[in-house]
Amino acid sequence: MNYHSRKLLRLNLAPWRMAAVGSLLLAGLTVVAGRAFYLQGLNTDYLQGKGDAVANRNLTLPAHRGQVSDRHGQLLAISTPVESLWARPAELRLTTAQYAHLAKVLGMPTPELTKKLTRKTRGEFSVKRPVTPEEAVKIAAMGVPGLHLRREFRRYYPAGEVSAHVVGFTNVDDMGQEGVERAYQDWLAGREGERQILRDRRGNTIRDLAPIKTAQMGGNLALALDLKIQYLAHRELAAAIATHKAKGGSVVVLDAKTGEILALANQPIFNPNNRRNYQPGPMRNRAVIDTFEPGSTIKPFVAAAVLERGLFHPDSVIQTPDPWRVGTKLVHDTHPHPQMTVSEIIQKSSNIGAVKMAMSLTPQQHWEVLHRSGFGQLPGSGFPGETAGRLRDAGTWKPVEQATMAYGYGLSVSLLQLTRAYMAFANDGEVMPLSFLRREPQEIVGVRVFSPSVAREVRAMMETVTQEGGTGLRTRVPGYRVAGKTGTAHKLVNGRYAADRYLSSFVGMAPASNPRLIIGVVIDEPSDGVYYGGSVAGPVFAQVMAASLRQLALPPDAPETATRMTQGTPPVLARVEGGRGG
Amino acid sequence: MSRLNVILALLLVACALAVIQAQHRSRTYFVELERLKKQARVLDEQWGQLQLEQSTWANLARVDALARARLGLVAPTQDRVHVETLADAP
Secondary structure: OOOOOOOOOOOOOOHHHHHHHHHHHHHHHHHHHHHHHHHHHHOHHHHHHHHHHHHEEEEEEOOOOOOEEOOOOOEEEEEEEEEEEEEOHHHOOOOHHHHHHHHHHHOOOHHHHHHHHOOOOOOOEEEEEEEOHHHHHHHHHHOOOOEEEEEEEEEEOOOHHHHHHHHOOEOOOOOEOOHHHHHOHHHHOOEOEEEEEEEOOOOOEEEEOOOOEOOEOOOOEEEOOOHHHHHHHHHHHHHHHHHOOOOEEEEEEEEOOOOEEEEEEEEOOOOOOOOOOOOHHHHOOHHHHOOEOOHHHHHHHHHHHHHHOOOOOOOOEEEOOOOEEEOOEEEOOOOOOOEEEHHHHHHOOOHHHHHHHHOOOOHHHHHHHHHHOOOOOOOOOOOOOOOOOEOOOHHHOOHHHHHHHHOOOOOEEOHHHHHHHHHHHHOOOEEOOOEOEOOOHHHOOOEEOOOHHHHHHHHHHHHHHOOOOOOOHHHOEOOEOOEEEEEEEEEEEOOEEEEEEEEEEEEEEEOOOOOOEEEEEEEEOOOOOOOOHHHHHHHHHHHHHHHHHHHOOOOOOOHHHHOOOOOOOOOEEEEEOOOOOO | OHHHHHHHHHHHHHHHHHHHHHHHHHHHHHHHHHHHHHHHHHHHHHHHHHHHHHHHHOOHHHHHHHHHHOOOOOOOOHHHEEEEEOOOOO
């Protein structure tokens, strides 16, 4: 086909028209090619960035904080994701009907919600945190622009105030602030992971662009606490504080065989689930952080010291004329007797007897026994802020001070420290290291403080405290033999001992034949007229001990009361394996 | 010669289609994997919430109050407890 050869198709066109059209097309092509080159070659980073922004995502992989549970796996602290409702006022578009609906969903009065949402603020603010899952679903279904749900982890403490002082709490940034939450922050905290992904237009993840940094979940923690015993301790302490109108108090329950802290309760309490009204006072773990002068609860250590050196025997008779002068100070007894045996001195809590025993020791020897028992040293529980108490160096002791030290003034201890020291008597002279965490029995190595025979002798003396003629009659536990020591100390107020302010305490153990539990109780300023340790702290001890022994199903070791049955009522059967009871 | 070319071209097309197919399958599985991972996370969270709920219901203070008030239970006094000794206890 030759167009030029056909007459009809031959066009008589001027050559410049051909050239003009050709150059126009060429110019157009150049523009398009230039633009393409610009986009593909020169401006590529910008566009690539835009494209990546649509398809690529950097995700943070959430890691939650580990759980804290008691020794049987009962939850004490758990982190769980919750939704919270946030608003961005600039984008907010709500009809009146929607306001009403939202108010109904959130359970808020409409005017209040309207006021909250129409607030003129930049950025965004939280409307309600957290919202319940049901609320979250309804809000999401509304699809209001400017309102969005955000998911965050929140720490819950199911046991609430019962275990609050031990478990502690975290702040909004999930950092442990108090207690175990703080002590084991590194273990409990999770580490967030990260991954870069490519998404398709439906929002599905297509592939990973970089190796995934996996999230490290926080480790779980099993405490030594037994939640049931903890609850009992908490309940009985709270009841005692209320009856005696006291300022505060603490209970510590130790496993005498392992040194584990089975319960630790304080009053006043706080609710770790509600951090709104922050008050430092009630949050303090008094049993570990506060110190007090132990009063008569120190006397068994004096007795142990003199027995150990062979200076006295449990039946040695000591003249105890009331009053007794040491230097310029007159020492008095609450129940004076002209003479007592060492055992009776403990039973009736004689100050004069204790002083006379202590004065047979040099200050150095006296100090050494107290030091060995752990006074003036950190108890080693690992609890944040635990106190070492105060025990001055023996070189600085004046005779009067050594005398007052014999009945528990002039040194200070924490309840945890004191209860720990009693482990020496409970555990035939050996003190096990304290632990807030559950431990396997085989991994525990104890420290010998007294010889087994001295420990047993002192324990036998302390058993008479709870018998007829002792100061601790109200510490008896039916069915079990109990050994312990009462303490009633005047409080030091502005450098002077207040005549009418007391600290009532009791530390005891059961079953006395082979103690399994040690319970220390201290009540701060009972103010209903009763203040003796045996009457105020004693009943708390007895209640917690009785319930805990039942909880642990320990066989009774005082058979004569155990088998007593009321006639006509059928007995409740309690099966104790390997028991020796009658 | 030209027949070989045709065969190679067909092979090439077949390979290309296989690559597309493999790529597609890989994406489908990946999406499925992601979905299951997400489900695992959701279930994990649910488990946590159920644990929380359970421990809230089983709160000892609540159980104590209910046992006393609604069921009228009391702790047995010592004289109503009989301890049995198992002779051949393990």
